[in-house]
Amino acid sequence: MRYYRRDLLTLLISLFILSSCKNPSGIGLDNNPGDSFYGILNDTLALHTVTLKDDSARSVFLPEDRTSNIPSINIGQLPFGYFKDDIFGETQANVAFTVLRPDEGDARLPEDAQLDSAVLIFRYGSSFVGDSVSSTYTVQVKPLNEIYGPVSTYYSNKVWDVKDEVIASAQIHKFRLTDSVAVTVKGSTGEDSTVKVSPQMRLRLDNNFVSNLFAHSLDSATLNSDAGFINHIKGFFLTVDKPNLQGIGGLATLGFSETRIDPSTGAINSVSPNGISITYHVKTEDGERDTTLTKMFPIPLPSTSQVSSYMSSNVSRSYSSTIQEQLANTNTNQTTVYAQGMGGLRTRISFPNIDQLKGKKIAINKAQLVIYVDEDHLGTSAGPAPRLTLYRKDIAGKNQPIPDGDSRYMRDPRSQYGLNGIGPKEALGGFYDKTNKRYVFNLTSYIQDVILDKVQNSAIYIAPAWDNVNINGVPFWSDINAPTRVVLKGYNETDAKAKKENRTKLNIYYTELD
Structure with a gap:
């Protein structure tokens, strides 16, 4: 492992070159504050953000199956x-x-x-x-x-x-x-x-x-x-x-x-x-x-041992022309994206150029996805969802948790969930930060897997989840418990630089290996 030391001149030059880190607009390899090692900011990689219809939400209880590592889906409201x-x-x-x-x-x-x-x-x-x-x-x-x-x-x-x-x-x-x-x-x-x-x-x-x-x-x-x-x-x-x-x-x-x-x-x-x-x-x-x-x-x-429920919700929607236009143009990057609970809408974020990071001898110390609320398009009817969840799809197209926020019975060994009382907020994140008007997700192990080619489909999905942390841990499915919605700033490098505004970004802090 090699460590890089910076003298004053190098530090000043680095600060000038990396000034865009204040408002990074996409994927970036950034230095970990307080560490004596650092990487080179790669600001040529882009994110792709788009609004999609979500899967219908299960409306009745699903019991846990520990043999197949299928978690229970609890319906609390x-x-x-x-x-x-x-x-x-x-x-x-x-x-x-x-x-x-x-x-x-x-x-x-x-x-x-x-x-x-x-x-x-x-x-x-x-x-x-x-x-x-x-x-x-x-x-x-x-x-x-x-x-x-x-x-x-x-x-x-x-x-x-x-x-x-x-x-x-x-x-x-x-x-x-x-x-x-x-x-x-x-x-x-x-x-x-x-x-x-x-x-x-x-x-x-x-x-x-x-x-x-x-x-x-x-x-x-x-x-x-x-x-x-x-x-x-x-x-x-x-x-x-x-x-x-x-x-x-x-x-x-x-x-x-x-x-x-x-x-x-x-x-x-x-x-x-x-x-x-x-x-x-x-x-x-x-x-x-x-x-x-x-x-x-x-x-x-609802039964706690079998599928048994005596009440359930059905949800119907008539989307606005804005949402309909989004859903009709999912092949283009959308700079404003939408998410709605109860099996409504989800945001997909993909990394089209992440292959550029593969093959590099680096160890990911920390990776965080930061997503900002788009207040200009939020409207006045409702505020941002108190909580969002994040998950991926496997090669069969089934929803799966990412390792950082795995709350199943047989968890990924790298998951922090449940260790020393660590809950969903600390393990994965996704709770609304009212001060900074954003959501932050911890993706360290997941991004390392993507770079090491352990994950073939690197896209991730974001949707509202109930902010009651005692229900469902970290859900990786459409949540009927959450009637909430949110409008988010998608990826737009040009706007981010011209307006000096915060937009969806992925911050990666790493160590370069020999």
Whole structure:
């Protein structure tokens, strides 16, 4: 190994020659600050940036397969709503779901039951994109005309067969993701009480529809078996009535349960799933007074051992002319690029001239991909995604993690993920830096593999991911959990130099070997 020492004159000359390092516009071999060795800046290499349609996003849980080293795909929240984005265009996310019969007792209503109310309950998730102040939504529930299969695999591009009948409709002025809700609870003696519950959407279902759906006259043997119940119920469809939307709208997220944690011990006290809560009253045996009762038809939590989910999202889009033009011209380098979660859009970055680095006797000390938000084209509808993920494709075209951010059970030995508590942010990066308006990814091992010809297809892909670091580690797939989007500065060497602006770049720090 050879080390190079710089005297004052050499240092001044180097600083003059490398002045473009302040705003490098592409791949560069740069000196590692603080090291006594350095490389020669190679500013002749270019990046190629382009916007592509992403793969559809898996909308139900996938269990881990350690034998095949396939990680679990966890779904912690699902997108819902309608959003008129001034840059991306229109996006609608609906939720299809079904309920399960109660754990105990007859699924049917008693013969003499008089229905008081039937309320559909959905807990909110943690993410929102759009107008949180002035938009008003008409939210509707309709029956499915096909059976929702709890063990079926659904993706974001699933088109559901939905009946025209509206069995619930309500105007929502704001998706209140952080506001608790006051709920009136009827006691068994008819006395009402008010309790506060976690942030949730509550929709009153049509009493006649519910009474007929769970009528006592239905066959007991059929309705009280899991398969018979699901075949009878089929499922439901939660949607926003687009013609009655006021404002630009937004995309909220729906969670799967309410979890109450003891603040003193951190223990989980109870987990309450979503579902349909039916309140009704019947005569007591002596016939003198009514008794108020409740049946809960839950939307069960996703299984942790098999594909089993009772709710999923489907997402449809009508892209703006700007996005359509991008997607129609993917062979040219695009100086502004776009990424959208939920299986929408991703940015591909490739290195067409990286072969120039192959064969050089160098060891990569650090390689970082730096991507800046394009504020001039970001629009005013939504801010940058809090987090982006990055992955590659193998020779078979399948998504794969890069070694630096591998969070699978059997990880690349060079991955820092999980070592001494290191998480996604430190291992791979990709979290939004508000101060510098950029995302930084660590690609040291990956770039070394590319230069050593261990990777044949060197292109990488970038898309939004949920910023909840406890979910999915470092995903290398389309993330249904993230309704977010971002506009990025692609590669443009001319603009970077003329405007002295920061653009997408790859910084490489290396040691020259003998």
